[in-house]
Amino acid sequence: MTTLPDQIRACRLCADRFAASATAHTPRPVVWFQPGARLLIAGQAPGMRVHTTGKPFNDPSGDRLRDWLGLTTDQFYDRSRVAIVPMAFCFPGYDTRGSDLPPPPLCRATWHDRVMKALPDLRFTVVVGGYAHRYHLQARGSVTETVAGWRGFLPQALPLPHPSWRNTAWLKRNPWFETDLLPVLRQRVKETLND
Ligand code: SF4
Numbered sequence: 001m002t003t004l005p006d007q008i009r010a011c012r013l014c015a016d017r018f019a020a021s022a023t024a025h026t027p028r029p030v031v032w033f034q035p036g037a038r039l040l041i042a043g044q045a046p047g048m049r050v051h052t053t054g055k056p057f058n059d060p061s062g063d064r065l066r067d068w069l070g071l072t073t074d075q076f077y078d079r080s081r082v083a084i085v086p087m088a089f090c091f092p093g094y095d096t097r098g099s100d101l102p103p104p105p106l107c108r109a110t111w112h113d114r115v116m117k118a119l120p121d122l123r124f125t126v127v128v129g130g131y132a133h134r135y136h137l138q139a140r141g142s143v144t145e146t147v148a149g150w151r152g153f154l155p156q157a158l159p160l161p162h163p164s165w166r167n168t169a170w171l172k173r174n175p176w177f178e179t180d181l182l183p184v185l186r187q188r189v190k191e192t193l194n195d
Helices: 004-009 015-019 048-053 060-069 105-117 130-137 143-148 165-173 176-194
Strands: 039-043 082-086 124-128 157-160
Touching: 004 105, 039 130, 039 176, 060 176, 124 130, 124 176, 130 143, 130 157, 143 157, 143 176, 157 176
Parallel strands: 039 082, 039 124, 124 157
Antiparallel strands: none
16 A cells, blocks of 8 residues: 555646746655654745755755754654654745745645644654744744744744744844743753653
8 A cells, every 4th residue: 555655755736836837847745754753843845955855954944953953964864753744745936036935735735634643653843934833833923923932832842933044134133042942942852852
């Protein structure tokens, strides 16, 4: 029987949508989870580099995220313990200004409830960016409002901004993120993987 990860890898539902984008690319689902994982990294969607390499967060955003989490590259990519599930499994393409398009809602509607059911051993979720905040935390405010309310999501989850270079100014404006939130995040990740 085909596994759920293999079914997603074979998905081409957004082929027409991606063909009409500025990049005119074909779907390449980047699937990185298996039953038994304890830590969930819930993200947005692959960028162009991840689309090319087929490995999630294999880019400068990933380097910053691993630093935030306190994980080595080997720990981060250990699928037996860490699941990486974005709101869309494929790169959505660029808009006319060269920014990434939003994750297609069709992906969430088609796959996400099934993926979550396939991960019954999750103990902690790191929720990265506004799209994931809305799905996993039912957050309705801005990214800043949701992340500023981080204590209210413990011990099950913590919301983060996207680790993209585009958010470097946000990090400077919100120094509490590094001084208050990150030490707690690293502790929860360590507890989740070691207990
Ligand atoms: S983004 Fe999701 S729904 Fe669309 S083709 Fe990729 S896997 Fe399928």
